[in-house]
Amino acid sequence: MGDAFILRAIERHVGAFDPQNVFSTRMAPSAAEKQRMKAADTVIIAGANQLNDQYTIWPGLTAEGLRAADWVFVPFGVGVHGAPQRNARMSDATKEVLRAMHERIEYSSWRCPRTVAYLREHLPELSDRFLMTGCPVLYDRPLLESARFHEGEAQVAVTVTDRGDFWEREETTLVTVAKLFPRSRRYMVLHENFRPPSFWEPLRNRLPYAGALSFSRRSRLRWLATQLGYEVVIPDSPDALLRFYDGLDMHFGSRLHAHLRFLSQNKRSFLTHVDERATGMSEFLGFPICDPARFGEHLSFDFEALRRRAQDAYVDMRRFLDSLSRRGRC
Numbered sequence: 340m341g342d343a344f345i346l347r348a349i350e351r352h353v354g355a356f357d358p359q360n361v362f363s364t365r366m367a368p369s370a371a372e373k374q375r376m377k378a379a380d381t382v383i384i385a386g387a388n389q390l391n392d393q394y395t396i397w398p399g400l401t402a403e404g405l406r407a408a409d410w411v412f413v414p415f416g417v418g419v420h421g422a423p424q425r426n427a428r429m430s431d432a433t434k435e436v437l438r439a440m441h442e443r444i445e446y447s448s449w450r451c452p453r454t455v456a457y458l459r460e461h462l463p464e465l466s467d468r469f470l471m472t473g474c475p476v477l478y479d480r481p482l483l484e485s486a487r488f489h490e491g492e493a494q495v496a497v498t499v500t501d502r503g504d505f506w507e508r509e510e511t512t513l514v515t516v517a518k519l520f521p522r523s524r525r526y527m528v529l530h531e532n533f534r535p536p537s538f539w540e541p542l543r544n545r546l547p548y549a550g551a552l553s554f555s556r557r558s559r560l561r562w563l564a565t566q567l568g569y570e571v572v573i574p575d576s577p578d579a580l581l582r583f584y585d586g587l588d589m590h591f592g593s594r595l596h597a598h599l600r601f602l603s604q605n606k607r608s609f610l611t612h613v614d615e616r617a618t619g620m621s622e623f624l625g626f627p628i629c630d631p632a633r634f635g636e637h638l639s640f641d642f643e644a645l646r647r648r649a650q651d652a653y654v655d656m657r658r659f660l661d662s663l664s665r666r667g668r669c
Contacts, residue, residue, distance in 0.1 A: 340530040341596035343577030345386035348475035348603075349415055352660055353383075364389065364397045377409050381666045386416040386474060388616045390454060391425040394433045402435035411443045413663065416475045418450035419457050421615035429461035441468050445662040448472040451619025472656040473623060473649065476596055481605035482649055488642040489606045491588035495523045496601075497569065498592030500613050501533060501557045508593065508611055509560055512631040516591050517567045519635055526587070527564040528572045528580070530594050533557055536573070544571075591634060595620065602626075602645065609637055624648050 350356060362372050364384065376382045384396065395401070396412060405412075419426045437458075441447065448470055449455050455471045462469075497516050499509045513527065534557040543549040544565035561571050574580035581600070584590075590601040590608040595617045601608035602624075610617060612628045621628050624645050629637050 340574070340577050340580055341594065342385075342387055344476050344581070344596040344600055345416065345474070347577065347581065348478070349383060349385055351479065352475055353663060367397050367399050373408075373410075380411065381663065382410055382412050384412055384414045384417055386418070386450065386476075388418045388420050390417055390449075390457070391420040392428055392430050392433060395436050396440075400436065401432065402439040405436060405439045406442075411666070412440050413444050413666070414440075414447040414449065415659075416448050416450045416472060417454070418474070418616070418619060419454045421618065423615070426457055429457070434462060437462060438465070441465050444468075445665070446470050446659050448475075448656070448659045450474045451623045453619035453622065470655045470659050471623075471652065472659050473652045474596075474599055474620065475656075476599040477603050477624075477649055478653055478656060479603040482603050482646060483653060485605045485646075488646075489588065489604075491606075492520055492523050494526070494587045494589075495520050496526050496528050496572075496584065496587050496590045496592070496597070497564075498528045498530060498590065498594035498597045499560065500531075500593040501529070501560055502531070503613075505593075506556055506560070508613075508631060510563060512592060512611060512634075513560075513564055513567055513569065515631055515634050517569070519638075523588075525567075525569045526572050527561070527569040528574070528583075528592075528594075528597070530580075530597065532573050536561065591631075598626075602642075602649075607640075607642060609634055609640075623652070 346361065360375055360379070362368055368376070446468055449458065450473055452471055455469050458469045459466045495516060497512055499505070499512070501509065517525065534555055536558065540558060540561065544562045547566065549562055564571055572583065574583065584597070584600055585604065589606060590597055593611045593613045595610065598608045598610040599620070609629050610626065611631050617628060625648055626645055627637050627640060
């Protein structure tokens with residue numbers, strides 16, 4: 340869902356893409372996909388935490404291969420991986436790919452100060468070409484143009500990340516938000532459906548002791564949410580989820596791009612810690628990464644200071660978008 344939020348945000352800024360022209364960087368493209376990229380004036384590398392010491396756009400691409408082809412690649416809101424061991428010392432192959440990329444473009448867009456610092460440390464000769472634009476999901480008219488953050492709390496979303504060692508974080512989040520907002524309509528939202536519910540799960544979730552019978556922590560988390568008065572939401576598509584979020588008032592949880600989406604719509608959001616991927620964005624915008632047991636201490640956070648930081652950074656986003664418009668179609 341987060342990757343799709345990035346894609347939709349980029350489309351908001353530059354126009355919609357033909358779905359046939361959207362590919363994954365996790366694998367080398369086919370011959371047909373390479374031809375489609377060749378036919379475009381610009382190929383956008385869309386967001387997320389792709390940049391690491393071994394980064395080469397897709398597996399196996401070399402600077403020589405990039406220079407020999409007619410592709411023009413432009414990073415848009417790409418960030419560092421986040422794990423210290425993955426961003427310790429940029430490889431020579433990655434440096435050469437980034438140098439080759441910038442031979443054909445004016446600017447590149449990166450999502451946080453940590454990312455730009457990493458790039459400038461290893462490629463100082465390109466320092467003025469790396470723009471710290473922030474993530475495109477952040478920028479929408481409600482955040483950029485409003486005068487006061489929405490204060491509603493009638494409907495509250497809690498997003499969860501049910502991978503790794505998640506139980507204490509997500510259980511505490513659900514319990515704390517239920518205590519803070521007992522009269523609100525509350526939803527627990529999954530961005531990744533790792534273990535789809537069984538046919539019997541909705542019935543079992545209504546039983547007060549059924550959670551103890553479950554061997555799956557993921558299904559038990561859904562049971563707990565139901566017991567606490569949440570409606571469990573497993574969206575069918577990113578667009579359906581975006582529409583659903585637009586009808587809510589506030590967000591708590593561990594999904595960075597849900598957090599950024601709510602902020603972009605001028606709505607309060609409070610993020611918890613999963614890994615270091617959110618740290619750079621936190622430093623950029625000044626929002627806290629919350630202990631879920633202490634959400635109450637953050638409810639008075641100054642979101643207007645966050646808005647001012649976003650508005651200041653949008654100057655570089657506009658500079659980047661202007662450079663894209665000079666390139667032609669994406």
